[in-house]
Structures are given as structure tokens and as C-alpha cells.
Amino acid sequence: MEKAKISGYQLFTLILLFEYGSILLIPVTPEVKQDAWLAILIAMAGGFCLFFIYYSLYCYYPDLPLTEYVQRLLGSFLGKVLAFFYVLFFVYIAVRILRIFGEMLITIAYPDTPLFIINVLFILVIIYTVYKGIEVISRTSEVLFIAMCLLLLSGFLLLIISGIIHLENVKPILEKGISPVIKNAFTHTLFIPFGEVIVFAMIFPYVKEREKVKRTGLWAMGTSGLLLALFAAINISVLGVDLTSRAYFPLLASIQSIEVAGFLERLDIYFILFAMIGSFFKISIYFYAAVMGASHLFHVKHPSRLAYPMGIVILLLSMASGSSIMEHIQEVVKIIPLYVLLPFQVIIPVLLLIIAFFKNRKKAV
Template structure:
């Protein structure tokens, strides 16, 4: 670990921007149709329970990175293998979000630019930021948080004043009962974007006041969940369920619809700037976690030396993980959930907590005897 500390406010901001990240881009939970906003809220509530699991592990080992305490809990061999799997996942997830960025940029702004060039430019900035350390990442998050929310509030006001919202598009509520949004929550929104924030277990040891970790994580998830639910409410009310479902980037389509007094229009550039902010923070956090995790696992004294080789791997992976945007989205929303998200976000943390609890209880008994 580098010798650095961040505040609870900085952790809160990083988590909110991380969870908004690429989730604002896609038609999140649209399988629940006009109840997509409910599916997002259900997924958020489920993730809060899992964050309590992550936090309890942190309280057992407040000064250790997960790559360290996994070896303490499960033994050197199994713990090392498991820690390496999580590092690979963080790099893979970073490459997926980088691909989201490239596809968005090429679709709406630079259609003739090679995907590699677009991704490489952002990756260079992220590598530079990660080399500066967690304190610089956190301070960058504070500035970008204000900027992103100013854009969001302005966009919301413009959508209201342009008269685009049709409440009837949100009706009937719970047409198929609670089962539909619950099913989508358990199959999608629980994992993306909320419990992706398992990566913050790699950041928690840098928190300057460990007592504030739990409330910070829960509040950040609550705010991002409410924001995502409002976003989907707006998307569906403006575009309707069918158009939202067919759109690759529904929020961009919503912003493109804004027209105030036949003067204020073509505002998608502001949307893209806001999206780049969230995506930048999400990739940076994932890439930072993979960098310090690799350095910790292989006992490399200077994690910053790893940023260039690992950055090249993430960049190349972002180009090769899918042949087109449809394949990329299908893989992310359906395949990755079963293969990676359920084991890494739910099963393994629960096993780690159970073993850590038993070990801690036995140690307490040994001391009392």
C-alpha cells in the first residue's frame, strides 16, 4: 500500500461516480419495461446487504488489502489464487467500461476514428492519474463530482421545460406484479452497477476514519441508486418503453430530444462530457485496484511501475473482448453475470466472511482461556 489517506467524503464521491459510471449509458433494467426504475431500487436494496458483508470483512482486517487478508483467511495457496482472480476481474471490468467509452464516442462524435485510438487516449490519462496515487484520484473525484451534478441538474431542468415527459409512458405501474422487477433486480441490477463496487474493498484501508466506512458505503449506494432510478424514469417517460429498449444509449437519445424555444437544442455534447466523467472515474478506480493488488500480491515495492504494462493489457482487452457493440452489451448484461458476478460478488465474500468469523471466534476463545 502507498502511504496515503482519503476522507469519508472523498470515498462517498468516488463510489457515487463509480456506480453511475457506465450505468447511465445503457438501458438499465429495461426488461422490467416501465417498472425499470423499481428494478433498480430493488437491486440497490439487495446490494446494501452485500455491502454489509464486505464491511464486516473490512472490520476484521482494517489495515489490510483484500489480496492480503484472503491469504490470511484461506491460506497462502488458495488465497493467492483467489486474489489473482479478483485482480484479473478488475482489469477485465476496466476493459469493458473502456469499450463502453469507445463505442459511445465513435457512435455519436467520431465515427471515422479507430476504436483503438479513442480508447488509448483515455487510457493514457488514466495511467497518468493512477501513477499519482489514490489522493490525487480522490481530489479529482471531488472536482468532477460538482461538474457532473451541475450538468445533471441543468439537463433535468431543460427536459422538464421542453415538455418532453409523458407520464402515461410509465403506466401501468406493476402491470405484471412485483415479480417482474424483482426478477430483473436479482438477475441484473444487483450486480451491475451496485455490487461492482466490491472493488472499493481495495480502497477502504486508505480511509482516514474506519468508523465512517459503513455509513459512507450505504449512503453512496443509496444516492447512486436513486439517481439511476430517476434517469430511467425520465428515459421511459420521454422515449417510451419500446424506443428505450431499442436504443443502445437511451439517455443520449433523451438529451437529443431537448428543444427549448426553437433555440436550445443539440445538447448531446454536454451529455457526453458528463458520461466521460463517470467512465473516467470508474476505470481509474478499477485500474488502481488492479495495480495495487498486483503489487501487493507479487511484493513489488513501486506499484506505479506496473501502470504502463497493465494499462496496455486493459487497452488491448477492450478492443478484443467483442467484435461489435451488440455482442459487447449481450456479454456484459447476460453472460458475465453468471460466470463472474455471482461467484465474485456473493458466494466468495460469504465464504470469506464465514471462515473469518470462525477464525476470529476461535482466537477470542483462545485468549479467554
């Protein structure tokens, strides 16, 4: 492992900004309509359960990242195979987010700029940050967390002042009952963003104050869940259900509706900054986890040396994956949760925890 330590507060800002990066990936599906905010809150409760699974594994092996303790639990061969698949999983999600971020910028701000140029510039910054290590990523999160808070506060005030929030759009609550909301919560929203905290199983061993990991993680997930639910409710109250469900980026449409005193309008930069900060941390943490996992597997003494080649791989794969933003969003909603996220975020960690329980019980006896 890298010889580094991060504080509980840095872990909080990392998780919060990481979870917030999913704002581009949480569409309002037609099944839940105006109850999208409630689906997020229900999924958050499920996310707490997943976090306890990841935390319990960390308690068994507090000095080892995920890709190391799977080898302790499953043996050398099976453990290495599973660790390799987790590295591929981290790379795959980083590729997806980079592509969606690039497509978003082209769609709303730079229609004449090649996607490759945007992705190259963004991934170069991320490669440099990952090369410097988890302490630099953590310190960056402290600074940008303050910037994000200022953006959120000023954006929310502008929405209120402009008078475009209509709470009647959020009614009626549970028009079709609770079943569609629960189904949406546990088939999509649970995995994105709350189940994605599995990647922090690669980072927990770096936290100086081990006793703060559980409390910090729960606070960060709870705060991000409340913020995402608030965003969903605001989008629906500003745009209405139909427009929100049709928009690729509902928050962008809400921000574009702001008009104060006849001159303060077209504040697209707010959304771009939101998306840029969130995507930066989401890709950086997945990328960092992939680099560290690969260095463990292939016994690379200096993990930072893998940052540049793996960054190039992520860049090239982002250019080769999919053909449009609509295709990416459809895959994120319909295919990835069931066939990719469910095994890696839920099924495998549960099985690992069961194995860890029996193995460590035998040791105790």
C-alpha cells in the first residue's frame, strides 16, 4: 500500500463529493414520477445496510484493501481472479463516467469541440492527481468541498428568489402507491450512488482514526442522500414531472429556468461546475482504486507508475464505448445495475462477509 494517511474529515468530503458525482447518472424514471426524491431516501436506507457490510469486512482486515483481503478469504488463485475482476470493474465505471461527462460538455457547452480533446484534458488532470496519491486527492477534496458548498447555497438562493419553485408539482405523493417507488429504489438508485461506496473498501485502510470510519461514512452517505433527494424534488417542482423525466440533465434545465431582475439568467456554468467537481472525484477515486488494485496484483513497488498507462487505457476505452449519450444513459439505467453493479456491490461482498465470519470465528476458537 501507499504510505499515506487521511483524516476522518477528508474521508467525509471524499465520500460526499464522490456520491454527488452521480447527479449526472440519476434520471427520473417514469415509474416513480414525482416520488423520485422518496425513492432516493429509501435507497439511502438500503445504502446504509451495504455500508455496514463493507465496514464489517474492513473491521476483519483493517490494514488491507479489498483486492488484498479477497485473497486471504478465497485463497491465492480465486482471490487473485476476483481481485482482477474488481480492478476491471473500477476501470469500467471510470470509463463510463468519463464518456458521459465528455458527452455532457459537448451537448451543453462545446458542440464544435471533439470529444477526444475534452476527455484528454480532463483525464490528464485526473492522472496527475492519482499519480500524486490519496493524500493529494483528499486535500483537493477539502478545498473543493468548500467551493461546492458555496455553489449549492448560492444556487439554491437564486432558485428561491427567481420564484420558479412550485411545490404543487411534487403532489400527489405516492400516487401509484409505494411499490413502484421501492422497486426503483432497489433496482437502480441503491446501486447508483449508494452501492458505489464499495470502492472505498480500497481507501478505508488509509484513514488514521479507524474508530471514525463508520460514523464518518454514515454521515457522508446520509448527507449526500438528503442533497440528492432535495435536488430531485427541486427539479420536479421547477420543471414538472413530464419535462423532468424527458430531460437528459434535469438539474441543468432547472438552472436554465433561473431569471432574476431580468438580467441574471443562463447560469449554465453552475451545472458545469457541479458536474465537473463531482465527475472529477468519481473518476479519480475509481481510477485510484484500479491503480492500487493492479499494483497489489502484479507486485508493482511504485503504484504511481501505473497511473499514466492506465489513464491512457481509460481514455481510449471511453472513446470506444457507445455512440451517444442516450445510449450510455439507457445502459446505466437498464443494463449496468443488474448485470454489473448487483454482483460487485451486493452479492460478492455478502458472500465475502459470510466467509470472513466463519474464518475468523475459527481463529477465535
